[in-house]
Amino acid sequence: MRVVIGEDESLLRRGLQLVLEDGGFEVVAAAQDAVELEKDVDEHLPDLVITDIRMPPGHSDEGLLAALRIRARHPHIAVVVLSQHMQRRYADELLAESNGKVGYLLKQRIADVDTFLADLREVIQGGTALDPDIVALMLARAKLSDGPVRKLTPRQQEVLALMAEGRSNARIAAELFLSEKAVVQHTSRIYDALGLALDGDSHRRVQAVMRYLTHG
Amino acid sequence: MTFTAPPVSSQARSDDRLESMTTVAMRSNLARSLHRSLLVVLCAGLAFAGIVCALLPLGGPSGRVVILFPLVFLAYLCAGLHAWYRRPGNRLGGLILLGGFSVLLGSLINTEIPVLIAVGSVGATLVLAVTVHMLHAFPSGHLSGRLSKYTVALAYVNSLLLQAPVYLLDLEGPLPAMAIADNPGMVAGIAALQKMVGTAVMSATAFVLIRRLVRADAAHRRVLMPLFAYGAFAVVLVPFGAIVLGPVLNFSGEARAAIQLVALGGIPVAFSQGILRGGFAKTAELEELGSWLGGWGGTRSSLRLALARTVGDPTLELSFWVPKLGIFIDDDGNPVAVLPAGNNRGVVEIDLDGLLVGAITFDSTAVEDIERVRSAGQVVAIAVDRERLTADLRESHTALQRSRERLVDAADRERKRIARDLHDGLQMQLVLLALEAQQMANASKTVSDTAERATGLRRGIDAAAADLRQLVHAVMPAALIERGLVAAAEDLVDRMPVPTELEINIGDFGCPPAVESTAYFVLAESLTNAVKHAHAGAVRVELHRSDGWLVIQVQDDGIGGADPQQGTGLRGASDRVDVLGGHFCLRSEPGTGTQISVKLPCA
Numbered sequence: 001m002r003v004v005i006g007e008d009e010s011l012l013r014r015g016l017q018l019v020l021e022d023g024g025f026e027v028v029a030a031a032q033d034a035v036e037l038e039k040d041v042d043e044h045l046p047d048l049v050i051t052d053i054r055m056p057p058g059h060s061d062e063g064l065l066a067a068l069r070i071r072a073r074h075p076h077i078a079v080v081v082l083s084q085h086m087q088r089r090y091a092d093e094l095l096a097e098s099n100g101k102v103g104y105l106l107k108q109r110i111a112d113v114d115t116f117l118a119d120l121r122e123v124i125q126g127g128t129a130l131d132p133d134i135v136a137l138m139l140a141r142a143k144l145s146d147g148p149v150r151k152l153t154p155r156q157q158e159v160l161a162l163m164a165e166g167r168s169n170a171r172i173a174a175e176l177f178l179s180e181k182a183v184v185q186h187t188s189r190i191y192d193a194l195g196l197a198l199d200g201d202s203h204r205r206v207q208a209v210m211r212y213l214t215h216g
Numbered sequence: 217m218t219f220t221a222p223p224v225s226s227q228a229r230s231d232d233r234l235e236s237m238t239t240v241a242m243r244s245n246l247a248r249s250l251h252r253s254l255l256v257v258l259c260a261g262l263a264f265a266g267i268v269c270a271l272l273p274l275g276g277p278s279g280r281v282v283i284l285f286p287l288v289f290l291a292y293l294c295a296g297l298h299a300w301y302r303r304p305g306n307r308l309g310g311l312i313l314l315g316g317f318s319v320l321l322g323s324l325i326n327t328e329i330p331v332l333i334a335v336g337s338v339g340a341t342l343v344l345a346v347t348v349h350m351l352h353a354f355p356s357g358h359l360s361g362r363l364s365k366y367t368v369a370l371a372y373v374n375s376l377l378l379q380a381p382v383y384l385l386d387l388e389g390p391l392p393a394m395a396i397a398d399n400p401g402m403v404a405g406i407a408a409l410q411k412m413v414g415t416a417v418m419s420a421t422a423f424v425l426i427r428r429l430v431r432a433d434a435a436h437r438r439v440l441m442p443l444f445a446y447g448a449f450a451v452v453l454v455p456f457g458a459i460v461l462g463p464v465l466n467f468s469g470e471a472r473a474a475i476q477l478v479a480l481g482g483i484p485v486a487f488s489q490g491i492l493r494g495g496f497a498k499t500a501e502l503e504e505l506g507s508w509l510g511g512w513g514g515t516r517s518s519l520r521l522a523l524a525r526t527v528g529d530p531t532l533e534l535s536f537w538v539p540k541l542g543i544f545i546d547d548d549g550n551p552v553a554v555l556p557a558g559n560n561r562g563v564v565e566i567d568l569d570g571l572l573v574g575a576i577t578f579d580s581t582a583v584e585d586i587e588r589v590r591s592a593g594q595v596v597a598i599a600v601d602r603e604r605l606t607a608d609l610r611e612s613h614t615a616l617q618r619s620r621e622r623l624v625d626a627a628d629r630e631r632k633r634i635a636r637d638l639h640d641g642l643q644m645q646l647v648l649l650a651l652e653a654q655q656m657a658n659a660s661k662t663v664s665d666t667a668e669r670a671t672g673l674r675r676g677i678d679a680a681a682a683d684l685r686q687l688v689h690a691v692m693p694a695a696l697i698e699r700g701l702v703a704a705a706e707d708l709v710d711r712m713p714v715p716t717e718l719e720i721n722i723g724d725f726g727c728p729p730a731v732e733s734t735a736y737f738v739l740a741e742s743l744t745n746a747v748k749h750a751h752a753g754a755v756r757v758e759l760h761r762s763d764g765w766l767v768i769q770v771q772d773d774g775i776g777g778a779d780p781q782q783g784t785g786l787r788g789a790s791d792r793v794d795v796l797g798g799h800f801c802l803r804s805e806p807g808t809g810t811q812i813s814v815k816l817p818c819a
Contacts, residue, residue, distance in 0.1 A: 009644050015651055054639070054698065061698045084643050085685060085694040088710050089703050107643070108681045111650030111674055113658060137710055144715045 001124060004044055005030040006037035006051030006063055007082075016050065016110060023117040034062035041070050046077060048124050052107070053083040053090070064090055071098055078124045082107045086134040088214070095128070095210060100203030103129035103166075118171070128166035128206040135164040138213040148193045149213075156193075159186040164209045254297050257313065261293040268320055271327040278326075281473045285323030288481035292316025295484035303528060307357030311350050312484045318342035319480060337383040341375040344414075344451055347483055348421055351447045354440075354490060355582055367420040374417060378410040418452060431560060432581060443490040450479045519599055520547065523576065526592045533577040536604040538611070544575060549607055549614070562586060566593040566600050574600040620795045621730075628692075628733050635692035643684055650677040693736070701732040705739055705759060712743060714752055721760040727818035734792045735759070735768055735816055738800075741785040742770035742812045750774025750810050765798075766818035771811045778804035786812075 003025045007013040010032075017027045025048070029040035033056040041049055049070055053063040067079045080103035081094060094102050103123045109116050109131065119129035139161055142149040152160065155176075162172045169187070173180045191198050196208050265286045272282045293316045300309025322343060324336030348371040352364040359365045385399045385406075425444040432440055453476060524532040535544035535552050546552045554563060554575045562580035566573050576593050583589060593600075656662060657670035688694075696704035702720055709718045726732060739757065746752040752772035760767050780786045780802050790800035798816040 009640065011648060012644050015648055019651065019655075054694070059636070059697075083694075084639055085689065087695055087699075087703065087707055089695070089699070089706060106685075107647050108650065108678055110647055111654050111678065113651070113654050140713070141710060144713075 001025045002028045002046040003048045004028060004040045004046045008032050008055050019110060019113055034066040038066050048078045050080045053081055080123055086131055091134050095207055100126040100128055105129060105131045106133055128203045130165050132165055135161050142213045152193060156186055156190050160190050163205055166206045254301055258297055264320060265289055268323060278470055281470050282326050284474060284477040288477050289316050289320045291481045292319060292484040295488035299488040308353060312487055315343055315346040318346050341379050343480060345371040345375040347447060347451050348417060350487055351421055364424055367417055371417045374410055374413045378406060381406040439490055443486050446486050450483050453479050523592055527578060527583055527589050529578045529582045531579045536574045536607050537572045538608060545607055549611055564589045564593050566597050568597040568601045573597060573604050624792055624795050625730060631692040635688050638688050646677055646681040650674045696736050700726050701735055704736050708740055708743060713747060714754060716755040719758045727766050731766060731796060731816050731818050734796055735766055738768055738789045738814050741789040745778055745786055746772040746774055764819040765815045768814040773809045776804045776806045776808055776810055778810045
């Protein structure tokens, strides 16, 4: 698995590179700003791009905009965007422009190495990885309205959150110490309650759930 | 009455406005008596013209030429009265009238009554001296400089005294009865002397006028140049024209006289137009200025305009003395340099009780009398002092405002710096520390107990990082830095623990950073108040723009009773709004919830 990194802080760039190499990824380039990142991606055509949102020169959302452009130019390259802060708007923009192969995670998630690497692999294989923080935010919002989300059992809400984070049934089962069969049962009940069409594709599942959480 | 626009049209408009305002409000007795006097002069002039018409041999062989005398007189009469009416303080109108009467006087030589012929002979060339006088006195009506005074005096001597031999020493002159001797040789000699003196007068006049043209600015030069040229041409044409028009161009005596008379008739028209076109507006009397001041509502520019009108100089500038800074400032509070007199600008300082309060700068070529400017300045001295104090107050208010703005700016910059430092420093270090802990846990050599504790350590660091994220968000939210107010407002509302409706209609164009961050902190404080203090069950937020304002409205259904004087959150928000020149309005009665409505300037 070939990876290009975009991160302006050298310590973190180095740390991320070590984590990835220990996890069996090959880091082919590590860019220090958004312009360099796009150039490296065009040159190396990696399987995965991991980039910080806030990068030089403007220290604003350059990394995100670069990621969106990379997605448009190379739809087959998986893109994971890292940030110190979660915003629903950024999640919307990333999900809207993609058919999976996209991730939006807090930087702090790098530390939980196994989960982080598993999320990366999921994204490379066409899945989606949304940070639990943003999903929790969306769920909290959804629960404020009188919609069916409030009527879900706590367990079902847990499953819904993991679905929104982009976890496969197998990973949800492992996380919640359930059998995969039990997870399937939970998901179909959630689909019924929210009035969503059943869909095996994990990215379409994330999009449907997010759309539901955003627009009710 | 037509008003010819002075060079600066906006000034003309304001002068016009001021004029109409003042003519209604404060026409003084003085102005009324002036108008009456001018009317009397007009009637008398018309009567004289009628009498002269009756006396002149209009039916005679040269009737077509002789009729020009009263017509030229009428031109002088109208032009002179017009100039006098428009500028009561300017003697030029009177001079033009004098010229008119001297033309009428000269015409009497053509009558058949001996006494009148005698009178006409005495004043035959007086109009030339008057014209020279006008040239020197334009535009103020005053003779300035010794050279001008001597030249004009010489011109009068030349046309009154040196003319005498023509009727006193020549039996073949206009009235032989007046002749006391017959001495043609002496007449010819004195006539030659008269021509020489005339030449000297015109040379001196040319010198004075050319010097003035050189010193004048472009706007005045445009008016002065044709006027001086025409006046000089007319004065030379009348006495010397006979030589050129007769033998050289072969005109008949009748045609020569007609051309000379028409040239004379053009003089008053040229001068009165010169006064009006030269930007010399109608002046008002000092007492009018005083009565106007009594009803003065008080803007500084109208004070300047009233002074300009009184002095008759639209370019007049009024400046106010700021003793604290030792500088003069203008209407808008900007420092101005009040240069010493010179370069055609005169300066008069305005004192009140011996203390300098302001200064008047004026066009010294247009203003006949510096004392008049000084008197006008003293009339308005108290008003100027009041304006000066107001300006002073305004200036210190502005300084205070600027310093408050700087404080808000500095606070915002500091917040941004802290947020950025935490982002680049502590937040990143926590990622690395957690990573280190987790890698320690995952290392194959680590015993299971240590691995568990290392994982726990990683979780603890993650929790600390989550707290730090909240802190950074509160200091200066990433959304505001990265995407502006709309994204930041959405982000705030996303995190509300109660149902919150958000309606945004502020378009793509953003507001200045200080306005956006203030709007954000207002919103954040209002939402905090709704949740923490008002115990609201639902909140509605609206952001929109109207007429250069950014409007933020937050309404909740809580218990009300919010008081911006209590606590620091809303108080700080309302202070920030105040600093930016916005409006903060809070209504929070128990039972009706809290409505916060804030307007911030965002053009």
